[in-house]
Amino acid sequence: MSTKIRLLAEEKNAVILAHNYQVAGVQDIADIVGDSLELARAAAERREETIVFCGVDFMAETAAILSPEKTVLLPAPDAHCPMAGMIAGGDVRMLRERFPDAAVVAYVNTTAEVKAESDICCTSANALKIVESLKEDQVIMLPDRNLARYVARFTEKEILLWEGYCYVHDRMTSADVSRARLDHPDAELLVHPECRPDVIDLADYVHSTSGMIRHIYASDKVDFIIGTEPGIIHQIEKQCPGKRVYPLSEKAVCMNMKKTSLEKVIQSLETLTPQMVVPEEIAARARVAIERMLQI
Template sequence: MKNKLVSEILSLKNEKDAVILAHSYQPPEIQDIADHVGDSLQLSRTAASTESEVIVFCGVKFMAETAHILSPDKTVLLPEPDAGCPLADCIEVPALLSMQELYPDALTVLYVNSPADVKAESYACCTSANALEVIENAPSDEIIFAPDRNLGTFVSRKSDKTIHIWNGACRSHAVADLPDMKCRMEEWPDAELLVHPETPPEAWELAHAVLGTGGMIKHVGESSAKRFIIGTEEGMVYRLRTLYPGREFIAGGNIYCYNMKMITLQKILDSLRKLEPVIELDPRIRERAYAAVARMTEITG
């Protein structure tokens, strides 16, 4: 059944001139059929540079929106339209505007894990990897950082700027199971623990390194360690095992994102057959959100 689904997807993908992009948190069978696996911004940039007219985005809504922001002339499909992101959903435009009124001299730096209409109200977007660089280069000593409080706290400890942090969190990472991380460290005392900055500060204190998904991939490539405990969404363990078959990885912290697991092979097939659900945005919002994403690129290259 699974093989039949996969071969139907691959043949329809060619017929429709589509490319399949999968986030590193997607289930193994989705990562296996994807043309590209990566983090949200890498994938959006891949979407923009591909020749294909149709992008099947296997991730959550804000990611597919970002792909559409960067590639407005392409058809961006999100095979499960209800795959949202609780972190992105914890910020809305009126509340951000109120915070901006409270701190009129501050520039808003917004994590890409946010809705398009909120991006449209911000100065610049950032990723977990470049948040500090974007903040340091923003032309103000006062910053509003949203929506993830843990990432905001992580970068604020490295910056001398005044940073007003939005009190939002990723429901999967913010409740990382620290006793589980400690158990894995006892089981594998020679392993490095890598945790995501969306986890709470107590996890950073246990970890050998605090990194986004792209940073984890790079870190493993450069490390002499043979074993790693991965303190981010468990799909990342499969991604790392695929990239580094000579190393060993286990998940630490029981971090699981239900939304990331909503896309299935059957939904991808249905989406390719019908060429829907299509991600669409009001062009005015898209253009203003594009400016915030473009400013990040101007700053970080």
């Protein structure tokens, strides 16, 4: 099946992008596997005419916004991000009216409509850097309350948050940490900034998914507990041979990230559907916020 996908990708002049949380087989047929920031950069920089996005819908939207001249395919069109659905464009307009002097930072895990109403985007890898780059002293971060609280620890700016969250990371608890530490006493605990504050307090390090991979690769340690979606373990095992990695919670699975299959990738390449199309009046404004992020 992988050979057929590679032949189809060459025939259709397509690049296959996959998020670190995809199933192992999908990661293995991708040209690039990475976190949201790495995939956004790849979508903007690659020269292929077609982008096959193995991820959730907001990621394909971002690719379509950055590359309006390209065909962007989302093999699993029902792969929605619940957190992205926790805020709408109208909510951002309301916040702007309420806090007119604040800058609005939209996590990439948002819809195109929300990005269009925002000043700049961020990812978990660059959120603090983005906030610190702003001239405003008051910053609205949306929609993830946990990421906002994490950034607030390291900046003197006033951070205003929205009560959104990633259900995968938010379900990890301090009790999970206690169990994992007991089971793996020599392991370092790396957690994602979308985790709850009490989990972050107990961690050894806080990283984005690609940050976790880089940390483990460079570390002299052998054992690691990771507080994020376990799909990343496949990339860690490929890039960091000899390291042992354990999920903080077996429950922390993003079911929407698992909806992409090799069969769906083949069908998508054969038919060049389903295509992700963002209306230009929204895309033009959202593009400004995304490109501002990529320039920092």
